[in-house]
Amino acid sequence: MGGGELPGLLVNEIGGIHGILHGHVAFLKKHFYLITMKEFLENKKHMSEKVQAIYLWWHKPVVDQELLQSLPNLKVIANSGVGMDHLDLKLIASFGVKMANAPRAVSSSTADTGMALLLASARRLVEGYHLAISSDTDYCEADFLGVEVTGATLGIIGMGRIGYKIALRAKAFEMNILYHNRTHRKEQEEQAVGATFCETIENLLQQSDFVMVVVSLTPQTHKLIGKREMELMKPTATLINISRGAVIDEEALVTALQTGVIRAAALDVTYPEPLPRDHALLKLKNVIITPHLCIKTDKTTYMITKEAVENILAALNGLPMPSEVLPN
Amino acid sequence: WYHKPVIDEELLRSLPNLKIVASSGVGIDHLDLNLLSRYGVKVSNTPFIVSNDTADLGMALMLASSRRLVEGYEMAVSPDTEYFPADWLGAEVSGATLGIVGMGTIGYKVANRAKAFEMKILYHNRNQRNKEEESAVGAIYCKKIDDLLQQSDFVLLSVNLTPQTHKLIGKRQLQLMKPTATLINISRGLVVDQDALVEALQNHVIKAAALDVTYPEPLPRGHPLLKMKNVIITPHIGSATKKTRRLMMENMMESIQAGLTGLPIPNEVL
Numbered sequence: 001m002g003g004g005e006l007p008g009l010l011v012n013e014i015g016g017i018h019g020i021l022h023g024h025v026a027f028l029k030k031h032f033y034l035i036t037m038k039e040f041l042e043n044k045k046h047m048s049e050k051v052q053a054i055y056l057w058w059h060k061p062v063v064d065q066e067l068l069q070s071l072p073n074l075k076v077i078a079n080s081g082v083g084m085d086h087l088d089l090k091l092i093a094s095f096g097v098k099m100a101n102a103p104r105a106v107s108s109s110t111a112d113t114g115m116a117l118l119l120a121s122a123r124r125l126v127e128g129y130h131l132a133i134s135s136d137t138d139y140c141e142a143d144f145l146g147v148e149v150t151g152a153t154l155g156i157i158g159m160g161r162i163g164y165k166i167a168l169r170a171k172a173f174e175m176n177i178l179y180h181n182r183t184h185r186k187e188q189e190e191q192a193v194g195a196t197f198c199e200t201i202e203n204l205l206q207q208s209d210f211v212m213v214v215v216s217l218t219p220q221t222h223k224l225i226g227k228r229e230m231e232l233m234k235p236t237a238t239l240i241n242i243s244r245g246a247v248i249d250e251e252a253l254v255t256a257l258q259t260g261v262i263r264a265a266a267l268d269v270t271y272p273e274p275l276p277r278d279h280a281l282l283k284l285k286n287v288i289i290t291p292h293l294c295i296k297t298d299k300t301t302y303m304i305t306k307e308a309v310e311n312i313l314a315a316l317n318g319l320p321m322p323s324e325v326l327p328n
Numbered sequence: 329w330y331h332k333p334v335i336d337e338e339l340l341r342s343l344p345n346l347k348i349v350a351s352s353g354v355g356i357d358h359l360d361l362n363l364l365s366r367y368g369v370k371v372s373n374t375p376f377i378v379s380n381d382t383a384d385l386g387m388a389l390m391l392a393s394s395r396r397l398v399e400g401y402e403m404a405v406s407p408d409t410e411y412f413p414a415d416w417l418g419a420e421v422s423g424a425t426l427g428i429v430g431m432g433t434i435g436y437k438v439a440n441r442a443k444a445f446e447m448k449i450l451y452h453n454r455n456q457r458n459k460e461e462e463s464a465v466g467a468i469y470c471k472k473i474d475d476l477l478q479q480s481d482f483v484l485l486s487v488n489l490t491p492q493t494h495k496l497i498g499k500r501q502l503q504l505m506k507p508t509a510t511l512i513n514i515s516r517g518l519v520v521d522q523d524a525l526v527e528a529l530q531n532h533v534i535k536a537a538a539l540d541v542t543y544p545e546p547l548p549r550g551h552p553l554l555k556m557k558n559v560i561i562t563p564h565i566g567s568a569t570k571k572t573r574r575l576m577m578e579n580m581m582e583s584i585q586a587g588l589t590g591l592p593i594p595n596e597v598l
Contacts, residue, residue, distance in 0.1 A: 169441075290401055
């Protein structure tokens with residue numbers, strides 16, 4: 001009989017398109033008996049009682065009522081990454097199952113991604129690259145110009161852990177930092193990064209040269225940035241999204257970019273991901289899209305798995321979880 | 329502007345009333361200062377104006393390279409893309425070690441920015457900076473460039489081009505670098521032995537390069553650097569922002585006007 005003493009951990013798959021990274025398997029196997037969805041479905045009767053935890057990687061496996069009902073000993077679900085919008089938190093809680101995300105692991109890497117996109121867009125790095133390597137180029141265009149980052153105004157929408165790390169980085173570029181958040185940060189925190197609170201999002205949008213969206217996706221933030229918000233932005237402004245595609249009204253964004261309502265956009269996230277291949281956003285010169293890079297480094301992915309394992313082990317041992325997520 | 333027109337003896341002889349040459353940007357390696365001095369022609373550049381933008385671009389290149397931004401963009405827009413694979417990864421900037429070769433105004437600004445990314449900063453310079461300057465950015469002096477090269481995850485070149493820095497980074501220096509390291513050049517193409525760089529990239533001696541400058545500019549269209557997936561090249565846009573170019577032009581005007589009226593010249597190069 002397989003399984004031994006180690007608690008069963010259900011994962012979607014190992015390797016493959018969205019599976020657990022091969023490099024993490026040895027570490028996981030130290031603490032758990034790994035069960036893939038395929039193994040589980042092929043042998044439900046035997047496997048279902050073994051599963052005490054689920055580790056989600058890129059939002060899989062999908063956790064629905066059916067799955068929850070078939071796992072009587074499930075105690076905890078650990079999500080890789082910080083966003084929980086793909087999970088029905090109330091449903092999971094109703095089964096007495098705890099949940100955790102990985103906020104500490106993701107913040108630096110995601111903040112770096114935000115800054116990378118801001119700089120690449122401002123300085124037209126992708127366009128410049130194509131010019132530099134193009135078979136047609138036999139001269140350097142003297143009027144190939146971008147916009148300044150140093151000394152510009154950055155408006156951060158969503159000043160959580162990630163938003164704050166962005167502020168720390170932006171400060172080093174002598175940027176003027178505005179932020180809009182559900183709650184005011186403490187005065188010392190504001191002063192440390194020189195950030196000014198904007199009570200209204202309109203205030204932030206009107207003053208910013210760069211608008212960086214760093215909120216979690218909730219019913220309140222769905223299509224937070226739409227036609228109206230983009231029209232409030234400066235025509236020279238850049239919109240950067242590292243949160244979730246659905247926070248921005250993509251149709252409105254296409255129009256805004258095509259008609260010069262805003263200067264440019266840089267999107268690490270879209271809805272859906274990837275976009276359909278004929279989507280207008282893929283063809284616009286003033287858009288940079290990246291394939292959800294936020295946590296895609298060897299170091300951060302490994303830190304996410306470590307953080308998940310910490311949370312799972314704490315839950316299984318009845319100890320306080322470092323990053324528990326409650327249903328409200 | 330962009331080092332043109334070329335100032336040679338023939339041109340100088342044909343311009344008897346030439347008083348001043350105002351050069352855009354900070355680099356003056358394209359000018360024969362001795363020659364100009366012999367003809368009694370003054371020279372000015374635009375040193376400090378370009379520093380922020382150039383430091384910003386250095387950071388942009390480091391982030392773009394490490395996170396594979398250009399490759400990622402191509403994946404995101406490619407007609408063949410059906411999904412984004414989970415095992416497609418880049419390397420972390422936060423917490424990594426940055427070695428700055430040339431800690432002048434631009435190098436120091438890069439250090440300032442890199443510190444906010446919690447990077448460990450090493451630097452190599454003709455002279456050591458003072459203690460306050462070092463501790464303000466947490467930078468550690470490497471008297472020998474070899475020490476910097478061996479420890480850095482990112483090596484950023486921000487020296488000016490002189491006979492001493494010509495081919496400063498050659499085969500030996502590249503081999504001292506970590507095989508996981510990235511070379512970033514925002515100085516001059518000739519600071520790097522380009523052929524040695526091609527070889528080093530092809531043989532995985534270093535991981536990647538990000539170059540705002542090459543020799544020549546632009547590179548001939550068949551050049552191997554243009555085709556490598558682990559190389560980002562940008563067309564010398566270190567100071568290419570609307571605001572900075574305008575300020576450069578205004579600075580140059582001031583220098584020219586001073587030169588024509590015999591007043592002290594701002595940003596004169598001696």
